[in-house]
Amino acid sequence: MKKIIASFLLLFSISTAFAQDSDTEIKQIQSYIQATSQNEWFDPVNKNGTLANGTLYDLAYYILPDTKTFSIIYTVFDKYTLQKVFYYKENQLIACIIEETDANNANKLLHYADYFYKNGVLINAGDENKEFPATEAYLEGMEKLKEFNTLNN
Numbered sequence: 404m405k406k407i408i409a410s411f412l413l414l415f416s417i418s419t420a421f422a423q424d425s426d427t428e429i430k431q432i433q434s435y436i437q438a439t440s441q442n443e444w445f446d447p448v449n450k451n452g453t454l455a456n457g458t459l460y461d462l463a464y465y466i467l468p469d470t471k472t473f474s475i476i477y478t479v480f481d482k483y484t485l486q487k488v489f490y491y492k493e494n495q496l497i498a499c500i501i502e503e504t505d506a507n508n509a510n511k512l513l514h515y516a517d518y519f520y521k522n523g524v525l526i527n528a529g530d531e532n533k534e535f536p537a538t539e540a541y542l543e544g545m546e547k548l549k550e551f552n553t554l555n556n
Contacts, residue, residue, distance in 0.1 A: 425526050429519045432497050432526075436490050443467055448551075454479070464551050475547045482506065483513060489544035494552075496520055496544040501535045516540070 448464040463476040471494065478486045484506045490498040503514040516532035518525055518540055525537045 428521055428526050432490075432519050435492060436498060439467075439473055443473065445473065448555075462547070472548055472551060475544070475551065477543075477547060480506070484510070487540065487543070489547060491544075491548060494548065495522070496541055496548070499537075499540045499544050501532075501540060503534070 445465040445467065448466060450462040450464075451460065453459055459480045461476075461478045461480070463478075464472060465474045465476075467473050472491050474491065475489045476486065477489070478484065482505075484504045486502050486504075488500045489496055497520055499516075499518045499520075501514070501516040502512060504510040504512055514532060514534045516535040516537075517527075517530065518537045519527050520541060523541065525531070525541070528537070531537050
């Protein structure tokens with residue numbers, strides 16, 4: 404019985420420590436995003452177009468003075484507006500915020516997800532929204548960055 408209790412306490416302390424580390428990492432990412440948004444000068448690059456199904460989209464790239472991408476905002480306009488904001492640091496995706504709103508109903512929020520990544524690994528796995536899988540969001544964010552870098556080199 405003592406072994407079971409000791410094992411439980413050990414697992415509890417490990418999970419608590421991991422949760423604290425995750426919270427700390429998320430706060431660091433949020434602080435970086437906020438500080439960079441407030442203190443940096445951006446050269447925005449806008450691109451819009453039409454998807455194969457006729458739906459309109461808009462891409463906005465925010466580039467730091469050192470020519471590195473800070474964020475990409477990808478918005479698809481349809482009956483429901485889907486906006487994905489990808490944040491980068493040193494060409495690595497660090498966060499993704501996804502909002503789907505009903506454009507016909509005062510932009511009522513339908514779905515929301517926010518993901519934080521470290522070295523390609525989801526930090527806040529407990530917050531995953533099944534409507535927008537975190538792995539797909541990560542891959543899309545890295546693909547958008549690759550597309551932009553390819554077009555501008």
